[in-house]
Amino acid sequence: MKGSFITLEGIEGAGKSTCMAEVLTVLKTAGRDVLETREPGGTRLGEELRQLLLGHKHTGMHEDTELLLMFAARAEHLQQRILPALHAGRWVLCDRFTDASYAYQGGGRGMDMKRIQQLENWVQGDVRPDLTLLMDLPVELGLERAGKRSSPDRFESEALAFFQRVRKAYLEIARREPQRVQVIDASQSLENVQAQVREVIQRFLEQQA
Numbered sequence: 001m002k003g004s005f006i007t008l009e010g011i012e013g014a015g016k017s018t019c020m021a022e023v024l025t026v027l028k029t030a031g032r033d034v035l036e037t038r039e040p041g042g043t044r045l046g047e048e049l050r051q052l053l054l055g056h057k058h059t060g061m062h063e064d065t066e067l068l069l070m071f072a073a074r075a076e077h078l079q080q081r082i083l084p085a086l087h088a089g090r091w092v093l094c095d096r097f098t099d100a101s102y103a104y105q106g107g108g109r110g111m112d113m114k115r116i117q118q119l120e121n122w123v124q125g126d127v128r129p130d131l132t133l134l135m136d137l138p139v140e141l142g143l144e145r146a147g148k149r150s151s152p153d154r155f156e157s158e159a160l161a162f163f164q165r166v167r168k169a170y171l172e173i174a175r176r177e178p179q180r181v182q183v184i185d186a187s188q189s190l191e192n193v194q195a196q197v198r199e200v201i202q203r204f205l206e207q208q209a
């Protein structure tokens with residue numbers, strides 16, 4: 001049986017880690033072999049690029065550089081880990097993927113979406129996630145939740161308006177691709193969010209059967 005490629009997206013404080021754990025539990029209970037990974041990162045090189053992208057060492061990084069480094073990490077991740085896993089029949093559960101480039105670099109930074117699309121086509125060919133869970137909540141609530149964590153990274157240091165543009169771009173993708181992108185109301189209680197996530201994954205598993 002062919003594996004499926006599932007991604008998780010959302011603004012800071014949306015509860016992706018909780019969602020990740022829930023998806024993993026449902027898939028493992030259903031007997032699926034799952035590769036759990038993240039972007040930027042997922043490989044040794046990718047994790048080093050992640051440090052450059054999220055750290056404060058290169059605060060003034062040009063937006064083109066930022067986008068290219070995201071896709072450089074993605075190329076490595078796809079070729080070295082994601083594609084081999086999918087070809088071996090494993091499932092891949094990835095914390096963020098290319099929708100994050102559209103949302104953060106496209107929406108947040110205001111970069112040309114066509115540029116991102118060109119890189120997507122070049123780096124990924126026709127590889128796209130089979131299912132994406134978008135953890136959605138008001139930006140103020142997300143930032144309040146994220147604010148309770150330790151020192152903010154380079155993205156978490158952005159202003160409210162940046163995240164409002166990120167959220168808008170994510171919701172626009174969900175509107176365009178309602179089949180692939182399932183929106184989870186992440187403003188609800190933990191139990192409620194977990195239940196929404198379970199339902200989406202169980203329905204997806206039934207469709208694959």
Ligand code: TMP
Pocket residue numbers: 038039040054070095096097098099100101102104105155156
């Ligand atoms: P996180 O995985 O801990 O949420 O941190 C990753 C950060 O990187 C997050 O702020 C979103 C950002 N990001 C982009 O800006 N573009 C991308 O393509 C990806 C994968 C992440």
